[in-house]
Amino acid sequence: MDTHGRDTSLGRRAFLAGAGALGLGASVSLPAAAAPAGRMADRARPITPAERQARIRQAQRLMQQQGVSAIVTEPGASMEYFTGVRWRRSERPALAIIPREGNAALIVPKFEEGSIRETLLVPAEVRAWEEDQSPYAIAAGLIADRKLASGRIGTEETLRTFIVQGLTGALPSATIEPGTAIFRGCRMIKTPAEIALMQVAADITVAAYRATWPQVRAGMTPADIGAMMSRFTTAEGASVGFNLVLIGEASAYPHGSGKPQVVREGDVVLMDCGCNVHGYESDISRTFVVGSPGAQQRRVWDQVRRGQQIAFETAQVGVAAGAVDDAVRHFYDGLGYGPGYALPGLSHRTGHGIGMEGHEPVNFVRGERTPLALGMCFSNEPGLYLPGSFGVRLEDCIYITAQGPRWFSRPPASLDRPMG
Numbered sequence: 001m002d003t004h005g006r007d008t009s010l011g012r013r014a015f016l017a018g019a020g021a022l023g024l025g026a027s028v029s030l031p032a033a034a035a036p037a038g039r040m041a042d043r044a045r046p047i048t049p050a051e052r053q054a055r056i057r058q059a060q061r062l063m064q065q066q067g068v069s070a071i072v073t074e075p076g077a078s079m080e081y082f083t084g085v086r087w088r089r090s091e092r093p094a095l096a097i098i099p100r101e102g103n104a105a106l107i108v109p110k111f112e113e114g115s116i117r118e119t120l121l122v123p124a125e126v127r128a129w130e131e132d133q134s135p136y137a138i139a140a141g142l143i144a145d146r147k148l149a150s151g152r153i154g155t156e157e158t159l160r161t162f163i164v165q166g167l168t169g170a171l172p173s174a175t176i177e178p179g180t181a182i183f184r185g186c187r188m189i190k191t192p193a194e195i196a197l198m199q200v201a202a203d204i205t206v207a208a209y210r211a212t213w214p215q216v217r218a219g220m221t222p223a224d225i226g227a228m229m230s231r232f233t234t235a236e237g238a239s240v241g242f243n244l245v246l247i248g249e250a251s252a253y254p255h256g257s258g259k260p261q262v263v264r265e266g267d268v269v270l271m272d273c274g275c276n277v278h279g280y281e282s283d284i285s286r287t288f289v290v291g292s293p294g295a296q297q298r299r300v301w302d303q304v305r306r307g308q309q310i311a312f313e314t315a316q317v318g319v320a321a322g323a324v325d326d327a328v329r330h331f332y333d334g335l336g337y338g339p340g341y342a343l344p345g346l347s348h349r350t351g352h353g354i355g356m357e358g359h360e361p362v363n364f365v366r367g368e369r370t371p372l373a374l375g376m377c378f379s380n381e382p383g384l385y386l387p388g389s390f391g392v393r394l395e396d397c398i399y400i401t402a403q404g405p406r407w408f409s410r411p412p413a414s415l416d417r418p419m420g
Contacts, residue, residue: 040207041237044200046278047084049121051193055082055186056098056122062182063100069151070099070143071179074163077356078156078183080279084121087112093135093163096124099146107139136163136170143171154179184361188353189375194280195399198355198377201238201275201282202397202408208232208273209286210419216290220263222247225271233275241274241281241358251287252391254348254383265291268390274358281358283379284409285395288418297392300384301415304392307331307382308411311350311364315372315380315398315405322368325350328382329366337384340366344386351379354397376400377408 059071059082072095073079075087079096083104087094094116095107103123108116110128117126129138143149150173155164157180168176190198212228226243233240250257251270263269272285287304289297307328314327328350332338337345353360354377362370364378381395394412398405412420 039235039237040204041200041277044197044277045193047193047197049084051191052082052084052122056104058186059098059182060100062185063098063154066181067152068100068154068179068182069148069174070097070146071154071156071182072097072139072159072167073156073183074159076156076158077279077360078158078187080119081187081356082122083124084119085116086119087116089160093166095135095139095163097139097142099143099148102146105142107135107142109135134166134170136166139167140170143174149173151175152177154182156180156183187355188361189373190355190377190399191375194355195375195377197278197280198282198397198399199408201277201280202284204233204236204238204277205273205275205282205284206409206420207236208275209271209284213286213288213419216263216269216288218263218265218290222261225263225269226273229271229273238275238277241276241283242272244272246270246272246391249388249390252385252387252389254385254391254393263290266294267291268297268392270391270393272393272395279356281354281356282408283354283358283395283397285381285383285393286412286418287392287394289415293415297390298415300386300390300392301394303332303335304382304384304394305411305413307346307350307384308380308394308396311380311382312398312405312407315364315378315400317374317400317402318371320369320371321362321364321378322366324364324372325366325368332382332384345384346382347385348383350382351395353377354379372400374400374402 075089079085092109097105105125108128110130113128127138129135152175208229211232222245225245229243230240247261248267250261251268267290270287274283310331311324311328314324332346349363349365351364362368377399379397383393385391396411397408412418
């Protein structure tokens with residue numbers, strides 16, 4: 001919930017072109033699931049090397065359309081997205097360079113080369129730098145060999161400043177600039193294979209909720225409840241992403257409180273949990289009451305459920321992402337909350353992009369003009385928070401199809417059946 005009000009519009013044409021190039025076509029249809037196995041995650045199919053190469057080709061098409069010579073990223077979701085390489089960021093730069101034509105390339109520390117190659121899933125030229133060499137000079141040499149040293153080099157938006165500065169110094173004839181439109185133009189449009197992985201992750205999280213909720217009792221702490229979620233999640237073959245458990249007054253603070261929390265009869269419990277399956281995330285929130293709900297708890301829960309449905313109904317192809325937030329805000333303002341993001345009431349945007357990372361561009365937030373396109377995925381979580389009392393958040397993720405949005409997990413219908 002950290003990207004408010006910024007216009008990151010990339011244009012409808014670019015996104016719709018991206019959807020077609022990545023194989024989404026007029027609708028999103030999921031590939032047939034593998035035969036059921038002992039664990040839920042066993043039915044998930046990892047992204048294939050062929051799909052990663054298709055992603056590189058799509059990035060190259062966008063570069064050619066936009067006059068960009070190459071794009072650069074470092075360890076993280078974008079490097080894994082294109083190359084399969086799973087590595088960590090450190091003071092020693094490791095870079096992935098995708099030129100506008102030809103194979104990708106990696107610039108890596110020499111003593112890490114073998115480890116990095118273990119997860120490389122696409123054809124790529126690898127150039128290593130020794131401890132007494134400049135990784136930027138090595139990168140510049142590769143770019144020069146591809147005859148791109150005087151071109152426009154697009155950087156991924158999370159590329160650290162010292163790396164951008166190093167590349168700028170090593171490539172004096174190049175223009176080092178944000179490559180946001182290319183990275184987002186690929187990653188924001190999910191293919192059926194990506195959506196299938198996100199579906200498995202969501203299914204596991206929902207199942208973990210349903211297994212955990214009946215066991216919540218007075219006297220339990222957030223750690224007790226989170227541990228139950230984690231045990232079920234790992235037993236089903238997924239990696240635990242996060243388990244945020246907020247009890248009583250703490251539920252009024254969207255990302256929690258440092259005060260000790262113990263479940264008491266009549267308390268609201270707000271849980272925000274997610275897992276990871278083959279690199280793809282789930283993010284689902286549920287709110288329930290231990291014991292019998294009070295009238296205000298029921299009223300706010302029902303208001304949030306309606307707000308979530310309004311967001312779902314608004315999220316159609318071609319609609320600006322910010323309009324989804326506007327529709328919810330109009331409803332909540334009419335109930336006497338706000339105005340806008342002011343407390344008490346709705347205190348954050350309606351949702352965020354999701355995929356390989358729990359939070360990705362773009363957001364359902366005021367002023368965001370990026371139009372919704374086929375294959376985009378978002379959280380839908382218009383919470384209401386009453387400081388000093390309690391909060392309610394229902395969060396389920398959606399993906400955009402030609403027939404309208406589709407749920408990864410279906411919201412519960414009532415507070416009496418809070419897990420659906």
